[in-house]
Amino acid sequence: MVRAPCCEKMGLKKGPWTAEEDQILISYIQSHGHGNWRALPKLSGLLRCGKSCRLRWTNYLNPDIKRGNFTREEEDVIITLHQMHGYGWAAIAARLPGRTDNEIKNVWHTHLKKRLKTGTETTQESTRENQIESKEEKPTQSFSSTDVSCSGTTESSTENSQNSMESSLIHDIQEIDESFWTETLQMDSNAKKNSMDSMELMEGFSSKFRDETFLLSAGSRDEDDMSYWLRIFLQAEELPKI
DNA sequence: AAAGTTCCCAACCGCAACTCT
DNA sequence: CAGAGTTGCGGTTGGGAACTT
Structure with missing residues (x-):
């Protein structure tokens, strides 16, 4: 070519x-x-x-882009998805509405890599970062929750409660098996063919879930609430094939 | 205050996949 | 089906801002 x-x-x-x-x-x-x-x-x-x-x-x-610093939750989503996708920045960006792959890539290289490193240095868990650094073997769904929750070692007491919530969410994410991502990525591909953009895809997700009524347990819809999207991911495993 | 260093992010590059004819 | 054209992605870099000495 x-x-x-x-x-x-x-x-x-x-x-x-x-x-x-x-x-x-x-x-x-x-x-x-x-x-x-x-x-x-x-x-x-x-x-x-x-x-x-x-x-x-x-x-x-693009007016859809969310400006400003990444929230702690967004950063944790990036870390978690990165550990599943490897360097699939576009795939991660598709799951962080308003964030671009470039932005996520920058945040990863400037903040999160260090954050992970700092975290791993202060715990017994030092293998994950090494694996990531060693040129990204196929992403795996099996990783320790401490890998992520250990990040940011000196937290205030208010952050501790937030961390425990994140740990719980991240723990749930671990339960998602590879088939979810296979199916999700397939959906991405199909969506691209249909000229759907990522937001439409996410809307498709959420409306699908609403139809299934199991969003009842997912709390109220708020575009800026990353927990909402996290829960969407967590429950996506139950999504029937489209 | 000036020089040196580090950090950060917007933008570029090259490749691969996709679409069209 | 093949080849040309277009788009998307990930890696990398240039340069300004912030920080340190």
Whole structure:
């Protein structure tokens, strides 16, 4: 497969985006959508390659993106899913509404890796990080709950109660077997074919669960409540094949 | 206050998968 | 079915901000 020439084309701008460029991209997508990224720069008048436009939009300008720091719960979700998926950032991002794969990747490399390391150094559990570092063997569903809950070693007493809740959730996550992810990823693939985006997929999940009524035990729906999504994952094992 | 170092994140690169003709 | 074009993903990097000496 011959790679299509991209930014090396003369005349295309690289580097940080200016506010004007952002505005052009936003207004163009708002009025025309982004059917063809490659044609978008030409049509919108931007001196950027389509790839750069797509990245700028998906990682920064998209209004669906949740800005700001990651919550403790989000970080724990990343750690947990990472231990299951390996470096499947896109798969993890699909399960953290409003977060991008790039963002998650950055958080992992800047915070979570260290956090895990610090945690593992202070406990008897030092093997997991080594396994992760050793270039990601196939992700496995069998891991110790202490691997995750040990992260962040010096917690305040208020955080301790939160940690115990997280530990409980994480313990539940361990119960999800590989077939869940196989099926979920298959759903992702099918959803892509149907042009569903990840949010629609998640909505599909939640409405499906509501239909099944077992969401009754999952608490109230709140887009920003990571516990909600965690519970969705936990109960997804019972999801009938779509 | 200045120089050096570390941290963080937006953006780029290259590959692979997917879609279209 | 093959090949060209397009999109998505993960790895990596450049440079500004924050911190330390």
